[in-house]
Amino acid sequence: METVSTIQTEDFTAHYDPTENTVFLKGFLRLNGIEAYQPVMDLLLSALDQAPACIVDLSGLEFLNSSGISMLSMFVVRVRDRGDIALTFRGSNQVLWQTRSLKNLKRLMPTLTIEFAD
Amino acid sequence: MSELTMNTAMDALVFGDFQIPHSENNEYLTLQFSPSFGPRQKRWRNYGLSADFLGDYFAAFFPGTALPDSAINQQDTVKGAISYIANELLENAIKYTDESLVTPISISLYLQEDLITFRVVNHANESTANSYIDFVQRIITAEDIDALYTAQLEKAALGEGQSSMGLLTMIGDYQAQFAWRFTPDPSHHGAMVVDVLAYLKV
Numbered sequence: 001m002e003t004v005s006t007i008q009t010e011d012f013t014a015h016y017d018p019t020e021n022t023v024f025l026k027g028f029l030r031l032n033g034i035e036a037y038q039p040v041m042d043l044l045l046s047a048l049d050q051a052p053a054c055i056v057d058l059s060g061l062e063f064l065n066s067s068g069i070s071m072l073s074m075f076v077v078r079v080r081d082r083g084d085i086a087l088t089f090r091g092s093n094q095v096l097w098q099t100r101s102l103k104n105l106k107r108l109m110p111t112l113t114i115e116f117a118d
Numbered sequence: 119m120s121e122l123t124m125n126t127a128m129d130a131l132v133f134g135d136f137q138i139p140h141s142e143n144n145e146y147l148t149l150q151f152s153p154s155f156g157p158r159q160k161r162w163r164n165y166g167l168s169a170d171f172l173g174d175y176f177a178a179f180f181p182g183t184a185l186p187d188s189a190i191n192q193q194d195t196v197k198g199a200i201s202y203i204a205n206e207l208l209e210n211a212i213k214y215t216d217e218s219l220v221t222p223i224s225i226s227l228y229l230q231e232d233l234i235t236f237r238v239v240n241h242a243n244e245s246t247a248n249s250y251i252d253f254v255q256r257i258i259t260a261e262d263i264d265a266l267y268t269a270q271l272e273k274a275a276l277g278e279g280q281s282s283m284g285l286l287t288m289i290g291d292y293q294a295q296f297a298w299r300f301t302p303d304p305s306h307h308g309a310m311v312v313d314v315l316a317y318l319k320v
Contacts (some may be wrong), residue, residue, distance in 0.1 A: 011163070030166045030205060032159070033213075034277070063166075066206055066284040070274035077275035093189040096198030100291035107268045108275055118189065 005046075007039055012061075014040050021051040022090075026060035029068045037071040044075050054085055058102070059092035059117060069101055073108055080109040088113040133254050134297030136315060139228040139235050147175065148226040151208075154217050165208040172227055173201030179229060180320065196234075196320050199292050200227070203236060203316055206284040211240040211312075214250060219243075219306050236316040241303055247310040253282050254298050263290060294318050 007014040012027035023044055031037055047054050056075075058064075064072075072089075079087045089105070091098040093116040106112050139146070149168055153161065177197035185192055204225060211223045221241035228235040242250070260266045267290045274281035288294040295317040303309035 011166075028166065028170075030209075032162045032209075034274070063170075063201065063205075065166075065202075065209065066287050067209075069287060070271075070281055070283050073271050073275040074277065077272075094194075096190055096195060097202055097291075099188065099190065101287055104267065104271065104291070108271060 004039070004043060007043060014043050016043055016047050018047075018050055020055065021047065021053055022055040022057050023047050024057045024060065028063040029061060030063060030065035031067060034067050034070050034074075037067060041071055041075060045078065048079065048082065048085055052085060053088070054079070055088045055090055057090045058098060059090055059095070061098075062095055064097055064101075073105060076105050076108045076112060079112075086111075086113070088115060090115050090117065092117055094118065130299050130301040131251065132297070132299045133258055134295070134315075136297040136299050136313075138237060138315065139230060141228070145179070145229040146226055147172065148224055150222050150224045152220075152222050153212060153215055154220050162212070165212065166205055168225075169201045169205035169208060172204045172225075173197040173199075176200050176227060176229055176234060192320075199318060199320070200234065203288050203292060203294055203318060206288055207236055207238045207314060207316060210284055211238050211314075214242045214246050214312060215240045216243040216246065216309060219303075219309055221303075221306070221309075232320055234318045234320055236314075236318070238314045238316075240312050241306065241309050242312050244308050244310055247300055247312055249280075250312065251298075251300060253280075253285070254296075257285065257289070257296075288316065292318065 005016040012029045015024045017024065079085050089102060089112065091102050091114060093099055102114055106114065174197060177193045180193045180196045182191040182193045185195060208225055215223055219241050223240045226237045267286045270281045270283060270286055274283050289296065297315040299313040301311045303311050
């Protein structure tokens with residue numbers, strides 16, 4: 001199966017860059033329910049098969065609704081259950097939802113690394 | 119029982135401190151949506167844009183003063199918090215609305231000095247309203263809201279049904295206080311008017 005490495009809509013972009021083992025999420029993500037997040041989830045999961053370390057760069061993601069937070073929690077648990085991947089979320093301390101909600105994902109996986117940049 | 123008030127006079131079920139702000143002396147805005155009008159996907163995008171508009175509109179009343187322990191100033195904090203909460207409240211109202219009733223959804227925001235009150239009204243069928251009431255009762259009786267948050271996050275992560283992360287993130291991550299009123303809908307048998315208030319200290 002060919003893996004899609006970029007999803008682009010009017011509101012957001014999801015892109016996997018294999019040279020950096022990094023998935024970039026940017027823009028405004030407020031899809032209608034967790035089911036609607038499946039394509040983004042598939043893109044995130046595809047990054048796991050490429051390297052023992054995976055970075056999700058959220059610094060350009062200005063908005064994420066609670067269904068999107070549920071999707072991230074699903075992804076974290078998939079990584080946790082595999083047990084062989086180092087996962088890093090890269091956020092921005094200029095984006096409110098990231099400063100409020102991101103840290104809670106560590107409750108699901110204490111080894112999750114969360115880095116904040118200006 | 120201080121947080122749980124049963125008002126049987128109007129057959130309304132009230133939870134929390136349900137105080138609709140007076141409109142006379144406050145800055146307020148109301149937006150009304152008709153969920154049965156127009157394509158669903160296009161409408162969904164409108165809710166998000168409306169939430170952003172509400173955030174921009176009310177943030178303009180606040181200065182760009184630096185806040186302690188934050189790289190985000192007061193104005194941008196208000197904007198981000200309002201757009202998140204307004205969006206989640208609208209998404210919930212859409213999810214719980216019985217479209218066959220052809221009733222509107224409204225969201226109002228009231229500004230009173232350092233308090234922003236959100237009010238969202240929608241009409242739901244009885245069984246939907248009852249499952250919402252069940253979760254409201256779990257929230258107000260929870261001894262440890264953080265533990266409930268973690269349990270529901272795990273539930274969301276495993277894809278096990280309704281996680282209600284919208285409500286829990288508004289309460290846990292934005293310190294929003296909630297009150298709810300559920301009233302039988304006089305014009306639609308078997309339907310209820312769901313009236314939600316969220317208070318945000320700014």
